[in-house]
Amino acid sequence: MALGFLFGGGVGTELYGLEMYEAHPVMRELYARVSRWTGLAVEQILRDELPGTPEERQSAATIRESALALGVHDVLVERGLRPGVLGGLSLGAMTASCLAGAIGRRELFEMLAYARHTPRLPPEEPEQGLALAFAPADGGNAGFPGEGRPGVHLSGDFGPTADGELRILMLSGERTALDALEGELPPGSLVPLPDRTIAVHSPLRRHFRAFMASRIAAIPFSDPRVPLVSCLERKALTTGAEVRDLFARNPTDPISLVDVCAGMKERGVRLALVIGGSIPNGLLRFPFPVVHVDKPEHIQQVFASVYDLGIDLVPARAS
Amino acid sequence: MTAAPAVMAAAPPDQECEALIGQWLATDIDRWTRRVIARHFHPATGSPYWLRRAAGLGFDPRDITRYDELTAFGPFPLEVLRRQDPAELVPLAVPRPLTGRIWDTGGTTGPPCRLFYTPEMLLHRGVWRRWSFVSEGFEPGRDWLQATPTGPHLIGNGVWEVSGLFTGRVYAIDMDPRWVKRLIRGGRLTEAAEYTSHLLEQLADVLDGGGIHYLNTTPALFQALVRRFPELVGSLDGVRLSGTRLSPDMYREFTAALRGGICGRSYGNTFGNAAGLPVEQNGELMPYVPNYPQVTMAVVRGDDWSATVAPGGTGQVRLTVLHDDLFLPNILERDQALRYVRGGTWPSDGVANVAPLQLMSSAPEGLY
Numbered sequence: 001m002a003l004g005f006l007f008g009g010g011v012g013t014e015l016y017g018l019e020m021y022e023a024h025p026v027m028r029e030l031y032a033r034v035s036r037w038t039g040l041a042v043e044q045i046l047r048d049e050l051p052g053t054p055e056e057r058q059s060a061a062t063i064r065e066s067a068l069a070l071g072v073h074d075v076l077v078e079r080g081l082r083p084g085v086l087g088g089l090s091l092g093a094m095t096a097s098c099l100a101g102a103i104g105r106r107e108l109f110e111m112l113a114y115a116r117h118t119p120r121l122p123p124e125e126p127e128q129g130l131a132l133a134f135a136p137a138d139g140g141n142a143g144f145p146g147e148g149r150p151g152v153h154l155s156g157d158f159g160p161t162a163d164g165e166l167r168i169l170m171l172s173g174e175r176t177a178l179d180a181l182e183g184e185l186p187p188g189s190l191v192p193l194p195d196r197t198i199a200v201h202s203p204l205r206r207h208f209r210a211f212m213a214s215r216i217a218a219i220p221f222s223d224p225r226v227p228l229v230s231c232l233e234r235k236a237l238t239t240g241a242e243v244r245d246l247f248a249r250n251p252t253d254p255i256s257l258v259d260v261c262a263g264m265k266e267r268g269v270r271l272a273l274v275i276g277g278s279i280p281n282g283l284l285r286f287p288f289p290v291v292h293v294d295k296p297e298h299i300q301q302v303f304a305s306v307y308d309l310g311i312d313l314v315p316a317r318a319s
Numbered sequence: 320m321t322a323a324p325a326v327m328a329a330a331p332p333d334q335e336c337e338a339l340i341g342q343w344l345a346t347d348i349d350r351w352t353r354r355v356i357a358r359h360f361h362p363a364t365g366s367p368y369w370l371r372r373a374a375g376l377g378f379d380p381r382d383i384t385r386y387d388e389l390t391a392f393g394p395f396p397l398e399v400l401r402r403q404d405p406a407e408l409v410p411l412a413v414p415r416p417l418t419g420r421i422w423d424t425g426g427t428t429g430p431p432c433r434l435f436y437t438p439e440m441l442l443h444r445g446v447w448r449r450w451s452f453v454s455e456g457f458e459p460g461r462d463w464l465q466a467t468p469t470g471p472h473l474i475g476n477g478v479w480e481v482s483g484l485f486t487g488r489v490y491a492i493d494m495d496p497r498w499v500k501r502l503i504r505g506g507r508l509t510e511a512a513e514y515t516s517h518l519l520e521q522l523a524d525v526l527d528g529g530g531i532h533y534l535n536t537t538p539a540l541f542q543a544l545v546r547r548f549p550e551l552v553g554s555l556d557g558v559r560l561s562g563t564r565l566s567p568d569m570y571r572e573f574t575a576a577l578r579g580g581i582c583g584r585s586y587g588n589t590f591g592n593a594a595g596l597p598v599e600q601n602g603e604l605m606p607y608v609p610n611y612p613q614v615t616m617a618v619v620r621g622d623d624w625s626a627t628v629a630p631g632g633t634g635q636v637r638l639t640v641l642h643d644d645l646f647l648p649n650i651l652e653r654d655q656a657l658r659y660v661r662g663g664t665w666p667s668d669g670v671a672n673v674a675p676l677q678l679m680s681s682a683p684e685g686l687y
Contacts (some may be wrong), residue, residue, distance in 0.1 A: 130687065
């Protein structure tokens with residue numbers, strides 16, 4: 001009957017978590033440290049318009065997301081709510097790894113800041129994009145829309161919708177290929193994600209993976225101290241080397257929320273706190289109850305859920 | 320209608336209960352809406368609260384002819400039920416002075432709401448509850464233990480519902496939900512667990528004696544009982560659950576612990592209840608249907624309470640109470656749920672997988 005912490009992937013399109021920042025000194029202290037580590041002003045991390053090029057913007061946005069996630073975690077821990085199992089998607093997996101003790105906070109944020117220097121792709125490279133595909137939930141291993149088509153890649157599996165009828169997949173690829181696919185499928189079964197110009201978790205991110213490889217190789221990784229599940233395959237990450245491998249492969253390999261949730265469930269999670277705006281409330285079916293935490297009032301909901309569902313809390317470690 | 324007993328001496332016979340259910344399920348909701356509106360807005364015998372409000376509504380409520388038009392009233396302001404005399408919401412057609420019980424809501428977020436239940440309202444609730452007992456497989460004439468809030472909480476009237484309508488004999492243990500909620504609000508989970516332990520010891524004392532067939536309690540308390548006294552749970556013929564959150568895992572754990580015993584469920588509060596239907600998808604879908612037509616539920620969008628979500632979609636629970644003696648349109652509950660449509664076999668929408676309300680986002684674009 002464990003309490004899981006589940007961190008969303010990607011970067012949100014809307015600001016959230018500001019009230020948490022205002023209400024909790026422990027978050028403000030964290031943001032001040034993140035500012036020193038990354039060179040971004042606290043206001044940039046918190047709410048300012050994100051900067052310039054796609055890679056700069058992506059880097060700043062990942063810092064914003066991770067700072068918020070770690071901050072919310074710190075607020076919860078301050079109230080005795082510690083994770084029994086950690087999991088996350090993509091960036092959320094890195095945040096979870098950090099909270100499991102596999103990578104230091106400073107190292108994580110410096111790595112995210114370093115990503116802003118990713119070289120631009122040559123202008124002749126095709127424009128990239130993202131889309132969500134909706135397939136029948138009972139389709140089994142029927143593949144994904146556009147499978148085998150040049151320029152279209154399966155980049156994520158978010159699993160079934162709340163009513164169990166559909167399965168949501170993420171496709172990455174060349175914008176023209178995704179647009180063409182949308183035109184051929186029944187209306188509403190492929191939804192392009194606006195303003196997403198990076199084909200995450202696909203072979204089109206090879207250059208980014210290559211750019212980050214030496215940086216990741218230089219980071220010291222430790223064995224996780226809290227059970228940590230992977231988003232790249234259905235398994236737990238038990239060694240520093242496995243966590244490093246996740247960081248290295250994350251840019252190009254597809255992610256699976258289904259695997260994350262199954263791994264958490266196998267490790268006894270019966271309530272998960274969803275942290276980060278990129279797992280919308282009410283849209284997906286989880287194999288355990290979830291409480292989204294991004295406002296101060298959600299903490300009371302967490303307490304109520306912990307009590308109602310009979311969750312075992314992790315005691316504080318002896319200092 | 321002059322007496323309002325919590326314990327009704329003369330309960331209707333089984334056939335009459337079944338006839339009432341049939342009659343209610345066959346009711347046309349628009350026609351029923353017109354009946355309730357006419358009663359509450361009757362210039363001479365309507366309810367004082369609604370007659371006062373009618374003046375400021377900007378429309379004549381007596382012009383409403385369809386259930387769907389009840390959205391014109393807007394969300395019902397619960398503050399009214401915290402501050403006003405509950406009799407103000409009861410039509411003057413019910414002879415004054417009113418005598419009987421005032422019932423409270425839980426008071427999760429402040430002072431409780433208070434409602435006056437006429438005998439007909441108590442009977443309506445009880446007959447539906449009896450319907451649940453029968454459909455879920457509970458047997459009449461058995462011994463029950465009721466371990467729920469009592470006092471001002473309507474769930475405590477389950478003692479009468481079992482004894483008066485289902486020929487049961489009922490032991491009871493009291494619990495104070497407001498104290499538990501206060502502890503939880505303050506993050507004092509250790510003290511809340513201590514209170515739970517205090518309740519479990521009382522439960523075990525009754526169950527230890529043997530002879531109790533069924534337990535009526537909350538999922539949270541039953542979960543604690545399953546863990547601490549599994550052998551006592553295994554000896555029960557069934558449990559009936561309502562009042563706190565129930566997850567699919569809990570449901571499966573409970574049915575396993577009951578070793579073939581019944582696990583019945585209901586969802587609701589002092590305003591109105593919904594009966595649990597058999598779970599689907601191995602417990603992943605737990606549906607409920609409201610005590611029609613006096614209680615109806617809709618699942619509405621987070622950004623537009625007047626619009627229902629598509630079947631299977633998630634949204635906020637909107638409750639409408641259409642008793643002859645109590646009219647509460649558009650109560651926006653602090654719960655979210657899936658919209659459950661049972662097809663042609665039930666005259667209204669149901670809800671499934673109820674959970675505490677959080678901000679809704681129906682836009683998948685936010686996924687990454």
